[in-house]
Amino acid sequence: MNAVRKVTETLDPAVVSDNPIDLLTYQRDCSVSPPGHAQAMVRPRDKDDVAAVLREATRQQVPVYVRGGGTMYAGGVNPHQGGLVLDLTGMNRILDIDLARGVVLIEPGVRFGALTQMLKPHGQTIGIIPVTGPTATIGGAASAHALGTGSARFQSFADEVVGLEVVLPSGQVIRTGSAAGPKAEYFHRFGMGPDLTGLFLGGDATFGVITAIALWLHPLPKFRDTQCYGFASAAAAANFIGAVQARELTRLVWYGSGYEAGTIKSRVLGAVPDTAPESLPQFCVGLDFGGDEPMVRHDQQLIATLCADTGGRLYPLFNESYFRHLRNEEIYWYGYAGYFSRSRCAILMSSLATPSMPAFLTAVAQLRTEYPQFLWGAAVVLCRRGLHGGIMAFYDEAREWEAAQDATQAATALLVKAGCTPYKTGKLWAEQLAGFTQYHEVLQSLKQLFDPQAILSPGNLGLGHNANLEKKSDVL
Amino acid sequence: MVAKACQYHLTVTNRMLPLISAFKKDLYHCADCNYCVDAVWAERGIDHVCATMQHHTPLTSYSGRGYIAAARAWLEGVDLDLNALGERVFTCTTCGNCEQVCPIGLHPTAVGRALRGELWAHEQVPAPLAALHQDLLRDENPNGVPRAQRMQWACGLPKTAETIESVLYLPGCAAATTTSTEARAAVALFTAAGYWVNTLGEADSCCGAPLHELGLDHAAARMFEALSGKASGDRLVVMSGLECACSWQRGAATRQALSFVAWLAQALHAGRLQLHTTRDLGSSIHLLDSCQSRRSATNSLVREILNGVGVAFTSSPTDPRYVVCCGAAGGMPRMQPESAARMACARISASEPDSLWVSADPRCVAHLRAAMPSARVFGLAEFLTTYCAGSF
Ligand SMILES: Cc1cc2nc3c(=O)[nH]c(=O)nc-3n(C[C@H](O)[C@H](O)[C@H](O)COP(=O)(O)OP(=O)(O)OC[C@H]3O[C@@H](n4cnc5c(N)ncnc54)[C@H](O)[C@@H]3O)c2cc1C
Ligand code: SF4
C-alpha cells in the first residue's frame, strides 16, 4: 500500500477521494503560481479527522496542503510536492455567537458571506472582510492575513482574532489565548507568555491546521457614507493619509483606498466625458465611513481640513463616478473586473509604511516599463497605520503564464528594494522571505520544532522544502 | 491509480473534441475564483450556488469549475477516466446558477453540456441516461408514459368555443404526462380569456428540451423541428413547460410562441382576464422560482401576476436570478433520484412548514410533489383557478 493510502485508510471513505478527476480542482488557487498534483484529497468533518490525517502523514512522511476557499493569489494551497490536500470547506459550522463576550466562534471552512449573513440579525459584523467575501473562508483568511473592509479601522485580520484551535503536525490539538485554560473560553488573546496565536496567523498552514477561530464582534454601522479626496501627486496624498492615521481619524473609516492617475482618468472620463483632463487629480483617496451619522460627519469635517492642509481637495466626481458604487454593491464582483481585459491576474500584496507610497508607485512604474506586455494595475489599501500595496498583472493564461510568473518574481524583488515587506506570502514571496536570513532562520527552527518531518505545506513561506518528500511523492 | 494530472501545458493537443474546443476562451479564462462552487452574498440574494454540491456531493468536480477544469485537462491531452467524468457531468441539473454567479461571465453550465456531447460521441454515457434517451425516442417524453397516453390530460374537457382568436396549446411533457391538473387549469384560463384552445392531439410530442439537457443538441433540434413543423400556421403557440419555452427561443425565436406565464401576464394586462383572490388562503404562499428561466423575465412575470391578483407571497432566494435547482432538471432525477428528492425537500423546507407552494414550472411541480407528497404544491394556473375568482 502506498504512503498516501496509509494516511487515508482509517478515514471514512466518504471524506476521501483519489479519483484523478476530483483532484483536478485541487491543483491551484487563483494565483500565477505553478499548479501541483496531489494524490488524494480529504474533506475532514472535524478536528479529529484533521488530527488523524496529520498524525499519520507525519508517520508516513506524506506532504499535506491545506485548502479553504482556494481564492488566494500566493499559491499556498498548490500541492507542489504532491501528497494530500485537506479541503476544510466541510468544517463550516458557526459554533457560538456570544454577544456578551463579543466573540463569534467558527470552524475554519465558514465563508465570510455565510458568517456576515448570520451576524446581521444580531446587528453585528466582524472586523475584516476581503473582496472575495462570498466564497473565501475564515480559515484561509486567518492563515493568509486577509485585508480589505475593516483594515482602516482595525488594521489586520490577525488583530481581530481572539484565539484559535489548532491541530499540530503531531496530531496534538491546542487552543490558544484565554481558551488555553482548562475551563476558560475565548475572551482574551494575550496574557500567558508569548502570543502563540500569532504563530498560526499568516502562517500559510506551515505550523498547524486551524480548526476553530474566535473573532471579535463589532456593531454594524448604522450610517455609511463615502468621500473622495484628490491630490496633485502621490507624495501629497501620502502626507494626507499619514496625517489622518496619526490623528486616529480612521476610527470610523471601514475602507480606504488610493488610486492612480490612470484609474481616475478612465473612471471619471468614462462617466463624465466632457471633464477637462487637466482638472483631474494625479492621485485619489477614497474613504468609506461607517458609524453614527453625527460622529461620521464630525470626522469627515476634520479629514476635509487635513486634506486642504496637505494640498488636496474634496473630489466628489470620483466618488460619484466610481468609489461610491464600488463600495455599495459592486465590491465582490469588482475584484474580477480586470479579468475582462485578459484571462488571468497575478496579484502581489505587500505592506509598506505610508511615506513609502511614492516609492511603491515608482516600483510599479518600473514594472510597467520592463514588462509592457502585461496590463498592470496598482492600488493601496489603508490600514489603521501603514498601507497594503497591491500590484496586479493581467495576462493571457494561454500564452503568457510563464512570463507572468517571471514578472511577478521580479516584482517581489523590486518591492523589497523599495522598502516594502511581503504580505500574503504563500509560495509567491518565498524566495524573498528566505533572503531575510536571520528572520527566516528562526522560522526554520520553529518549523523543525513543530513539524520535524516538514509535511505541512512544504514550500510555503520558503519553509520545509524537503527533497526526500518530493522523491517519495514522485513514486507514489 | 496515479493521476496523470493536468500539466498546464499551454499548447492544446488538438484532440478531436470540437464541442469543448468551442469553449477554449472559457477554459483559459477561468480565474479559479470558486464563486461557482459555493458562495453566499446576502445583499445579492445569493445563498449557495450549486444544488448538486449541496445535496449530492461536496466534490468540486461536480461543480461548474470542475467541468471547466476537466474540459481543459481533456483538451490538453490528459487521459481522463471518462466513466468518472460521465458520472460527474451527467449528474448536473443544468440549472445555470454557476453561470449566473460567475463574476467574469463564463459559461460553466454550457461547458458541462459540451462535455456531455463529447461523452455521447465517445459512447461514455451513464446507463440511466442512455435509458432516458431510449425512452425519449420511444415515448417522446422523458417520463416513461406511453405515447398513446399523452393526450389523456385533456380527457373529458369540453371543446372550447371557436372564436376568432385561438391558441395552439402545447402543455409540454411534464404538464401532459405528470401534472395534468395544471394543463387543464391552463385551458380554463385560456377559455376565460376568450381564446379558442387547440392542441396537436395525438400528434403532440416532446420539444427536445430533455435531449438538449443531455448534450444532444442535434437530436434536440431535430425533435424540435418535428414538433414545430406540426405547429404550422400563424397561430399563437403557448406552452406550459418553461424548458419548452427555452426550446422555442432557441429553435424558432421569430415564431409567435409564448410561455403560459407570459401569455397570462399579457392577458391580465390587456384586461382579457380578471382575477382576484377570493378566499382567505389560510396559509402563507411561497413562490418557487424556476431555475430554467433565471435569465428570462418569466420569474418576474410570475411575481407580477401574483401581486396583480392580490396574493401576498414569500420566495427564496429573494432574487430569482440566483435560484437553486429543486432537482427536477438535467440528469439529476435519473442519475441520482435520492439527491434530486433531497433538493426538492430543501426548497420546500426553506419556507414556513404549512405554506402553500406555487411554481410556474410543471416539471418542478411534479418533482416536488413526488419528493414530498405531504406538501401542498400547485402549478400557477392550478393555484389561480383554485384560489381566485374571476372571469372564468
Ligand atoms: C480577485 C481577488 C481579489 C482578492 N481580494 C482580496 C482582498 O480584498 N483582501 C484579501 O485579504 N484577500 C483578497 N484576495 C485573496 C484571498 O481571497 C483572501 O486572502 C482569502 O481570505 C483567502 O481565503 P481562502 O479561504 O480562499 O483561502 P485559501 O486560498 O484556501 O488558503 C489561503 C492560505 O491559507 C491556508 N489555509 C487555509 N485554511 C487553513 C486552515 N484552516 N488552517 C491553516 N491554514 C489554512 C492555505 O494553505 C493557504 O496557504 C483576493 C483574491 C482574488 C483572486
Ligand atoms: S448548472 Fe447548476 S447543478 Fe450544474 S454545476 Fe452549475 S450550479 Fe451546479
Ligand code: SF4
Ligand atoms: S465562477 Fe467563473 S471564474 Fe470563478 S471558478 Fe467558476 S467558472 Fe471560473
